[in-house]
Amino acid sequence: MFALVDANNFYASCERLFRPDLAGKPIIVLSNNDGCVVARSNEAKALGIDMAIPYFKVKQCCYQHQVHVFSSNYTLYGDLSARVMTLLEMGCPNIEVYSIDEAFLQVDDQSFDGLIPWAEKQQQIIKQHVGIPVSIGIGKTKTLAKVANHIAKTILRQPVCLLDQPEQWLSRIPVDEVWGIGKRWGRKLQALGIINAQQLANTPYDYLRKHFNVVLARTALELQGQSCLALEAMSEPKKNIVASKSFGQKQIDFTPIAQALSTHCARACEKLRTQSGVANYLHVSLKTNRFSDQLQYHPHMGIKLPIATDDSRMVIAYAKKILGCLYKPGFKYHKVGVMLGDIHPRVFKQNSLLSSSQPMSQDSEPLMAMLDQINRRYGRHQIYLAAMGMQKQTWKMQSNRKSPAYTTCWQSLAKVY
DNA sequence: TCTGGGGTCCTAGGACCC
DNA sequence: TCTGGGGTCCTAGGACCC
Numbered sequence A: 001m002f003a004l005v006d007a008n009n010f011y012a013s014c015e016r017l018f019r020p021d022l023a024g025k026p027i028i029v030l031s032n033n034d035g036c037v038v039a040r041s042n043e044a045k046a047l048g049i050d051m052a053i054p055y056f057k058v059k060q061c062c063y064q065h066q067v068h069v070f071s072s073n074y075t076l077y078g079d080l081s082a083r084v085m086t087l088l089e090m091g092c093p094n095i096e097v098y099s100i101d102e103a104f105l106q107v108d109d110q111s112f113d114g115l116i117p118w119a120e121k122q123q124q125i126i127k128q129h130v131g132i133p134v135s136i137g138i139g140k141t142k143t144l145a146k147v148a149n150h151i152a153k154t155i156l157r158q159p160v161c162l163l164d165q166p167e168q169w170l171s172r173i174p175v176d177e178v179w180g181i182g183k184r185w186g187r188k189l190q191a192l193g194i195i196n197a198q199q200l201a202n203t204p205y206d207y208l209r210k211h212f213n214v215v216l217a218r219t220a221l222e223l224q225g226q227s228c229l230a231l232e233a234m235s236e237p238k239k240n241i242v243a244s245k246s247f248g249q250k251q252i253d254f255t256p257i258a259q260a261l262s263t264h265c266a267r268a269c270e271k272l273r274t275q276s277g278v279a280n281y282l283h284v285s286l287k288t289n290r291f292s293d294q295l296q297y298h299p300h301m302g303i304k305l306p307i308a309t310d311d312s313r314m315v316i317a318y319a320k321k322i323l324g325c326l327y328k329p330g331f332k333y334h335k336v337g338v339m340l341g342d343i344h345p346r347v348f349k350q351n352s353l354l355s356s357s358q359p360m361s362q363d364s365e366p367l368m369a370m371l372d373q374i375n376r377r378y379g380r381h382q383i384y385l386a387a388m389g390m391q392k393q394t395w396k397m398q399s400n401r402k403s404p405a406y407t408t409c410w411q412s413l414a415k416v417y
Numbered sequence B, C: 001t002c003t004g005g006g007g008t009c010c011t012a013g014g015a016c017c018c
Helices: A010-017 A042-046 A055-064 A074-091 A109-129 A142-156 A183-191 A197-202 A205-211 A214-224 A254-274 A312-326 A361-378
Strands: A002-007 A027-030 A037-040 A068-070 A095-099 A102-106 A134-139 A160-162 A241-251 A277-288 A300-309 A333-345
Touching: A002 A074, A002 A109, A002 A142, A010 A027, A010 A037, A010 A068, A010 A074, A027 A042, A027 A055, A037 A042, A074 A095, A074 A102, A074 A109, A109 A134, A109 A160, A134 A142, A142 A160, A142 A214, A197 A214, A205 A214, A241 A254, A254 A277, A254 A312, A254 A333, A254 A361, A277 A312, A300 A312, A300 A333, A312 A333, A312 A361
Parallel strands: A027 A068, A134 A160
Antiparallel strands: A002 A102, A002 A134, A027 A037, A095 A102, A241 A333, A277 A300, A277 A333
16 A cells, blocks of 8 residues: 655644744745745635646735745755754654655555554654644555545545545546646647546557557556555656756846856756766757747757766867757856766766876866865855856846745744743 | 668657646 | 756667677
């Protein structure tokens, strides 16, 4: 049996945790750059504020109903997430951390009768020790556990749902609510007369294989109770690492864009080093605002690096060369990003056969290790590369409503009077 | 009139997830 | 005025190999 534990309105719940005065009040959390709504408390949902809607479209509504609006605070959410996951692991060692607010647990079906009390206990422990409300769905497969979680949250409105008789529920679940069915496939399935989850479960494998692909055919098997997706307890190293962000203000000149790109490169390399990887491929993309009616330009270019690397300096140097090819004056740029690809473990790093000069190779490893160590100990960007810019930076993202880092910074500890 | 069989690797694009 | 960021997997088609 699988259990899916999913925090309720996770980011909104995190914000409320240190603001007990906001109990029962509507809260929303915005994406980076205060762009879109990415989390809503139940009270905010009740006001009709949709998920992923641009903030400017609901600003007036928020003002009217005194909705409390927060910029996203990933330091806080990440820390609280880790606490929740630690408690879950104590309750069940077979755990797959699926996202910042979700985990699959594989539980022994010998204790079938005990599953509901066990799940209720997990939920209560998390509520007591961290203060975050979670819902737990239990089923024979991961997909059924997801369905059970959905039922717990939206139909039963209880913390726990054990789906022991799925056929009694599946016909009530719209097909596009099923995990793995997005907007496009939902529409296509409906056009084929497959409206609910039970109908999808009844659709023959070969039919789905022919009209869609193997992924959807497996989803149907999972709905029938045949497990196709295993628990993935070990998190695999990333195959690609992306770092990109929209600018706080539109950018026209090369220099600030290059500084933003350098900052993204440094962050991508830092992530790469934490997984002890080296990248062979580097991709840079530049974009104008796709929602604007101004002239659009979306150039991008990838190169194979001459030698696999995790050195921020080398990646920045090549990325800036690529940017030099992509950049054209006369556009209002909205976003720049970098992707590191073809990533391998550093221990398998392949040196060049022909080139004897490998700049930066001697001091690279200790220097980058020291950079990471200092920034981990004394805080982000305590030391950084000059390419990232030292003046006031207009490309930096907007984040005007961010709460304190209550749990990770001594200066931000809550004060009680 | 007649032109093999069986593979791998790479890339772009499309779908999905949170 | 203002529209996020970071991933994975699958498929088809092209190029190449013997």
